[in-house]
Amino acid sequence: MKNENKQEKELPYIMQQYPGLQKIPWISLIDAPTPVHRLNGLEKKLDFYGIYIKRDDKSNPEYGGNKPRKFEFLLGYALKNKKKHILTMGGIGSNHCVANSMFCKQLGLKSVVFLQNQPLTEHVRHNLLLELYYDAKIIHKKTQIGLAMAMIWYMITHWRSYLIWAGGSNKIGTIGFVNGAFELKHQIDEGILPEPDYIFTTTGSSGTTAGLLLGCELAGLKSKIIGVTVSSKQFASRKRAIVLAKKCYQYLREYDSTIPIISENSLEQRLEINTNYFGGTYGIVTDKGKYAVDLIKEIDNMELETTYTGKTLSAMIDFIKKYRETLHNETLLFWNTYSSVDQSEKIKKMDFHNLNHNLHMYFNGSVPLSKKVVKIEKMYD
Ligand SMILES: Cc1ncc(COP(=O)(O)O)c(C=O)c1O
DSSP states (O other), rough: OSSSOOOTTTOHHHHHHHGGGGGOOOOOOSSSSOEEOOOOOHHHTTTOEEEEEEEGGGSSSSSSSSHHHHHHHHHEEEEEEEOOOOEEEEEOOOOOHHHHHHHHHHHOOEEEEEEEEOOHHHHHHHHHHHHHHOEEEEEEEEEEEHHHHHHHHHHHTTEEEEEEEEOOHHHHHHHHHHHHHHHHHHHTTTTSSOOOEEEEESSSSSSSHHHHHHHHHHHOOOOOEEEEEESSSSOOOHHHHHHHHHHHHHHHHHHTTTTTOOOOHHHHHEEEOOOSSSOOSSEEHHHHHHHHHHHHHHHHHEEEOOTTTHHHHHHHHHHHHHEEETOOOEEEEEEOOOOOOOOHHHTTTOOOOSGGGGGGGGSSSSOOOOOOOOOOOOOOO
């Protein structure tokens, strides 16, 4: 964390625009604005010019990606309300749970992560060891009901617990990406990029998508938001993104009634959700996702991964291929939500034997690494 003092650090763009929002608890975690530049290699490869990337991978020097934007408000709330135990949930490879653990450790809070199975990859092992490194309490259960019971029990026995929903996607975490859209508007006004016609982002628990949706509406941008889903309908859906955007909007209006009235219809029209690139199981590798990860590494030296951002980029590539004739001079923005900060030195010091016994199976060969690659048959539609 860089500082906790709103006076020392420039306020989030949205608070500058709407001063009533300065009463919302917030701590500074991101290096704003995150850079924006063209993806020159991809432009050449596709012979399509006007592809930009928003580098949220650089949002925080220790752990970037989309999480720090949400935690500025989530942990701001937790600290203001004197919470001590920060509970959250996700798959065993959840980036959100790692980020929760890291920021909690920096702030002297206890991170408690409730984890469920997902296909085993090296990334999963990496994240489990990082949670160990950041002193998280890890609770692993096979079923959702088991997790829910464990969470309830923990909250009963530890007052001052604060439960952050999966992916940090509640009305408070969503503010981070409303602010992200205002940050983008600022960069457009400075001439760093043209106003995007389309913003491609990953929809996992829907908070990023909901925040950008609401933020672009409030900032008066024309951009259409294309959310590419990477998890089941329960977490990633059009309905969930719209509901979250509306809840966040109502929350913001409670603090500043000068925020303009918006219609549900305009949110609906601005949003497109594409479920074709998911692959059916959270965390599964898809052929198109893997292709996109390898391609962008080779031609633009960008680090993505196969659970989230590779899938989104593959959808954007298909979109360009399909609509190239009608996309005259249009600008596409890929919002990179993945933290590319290399944490491998930290996990080298970690021994999996120090994890709970029931997690050893992910390291000792009892559970094989998933080699499955799902073929995505559809083009963009
Ligand atoms: C790298 C990355 N991108 C995108 C997402 C999805 O964001 P959201 O949960 O806000 O939909 C996640 C969520 O964990 C993530 O780790």
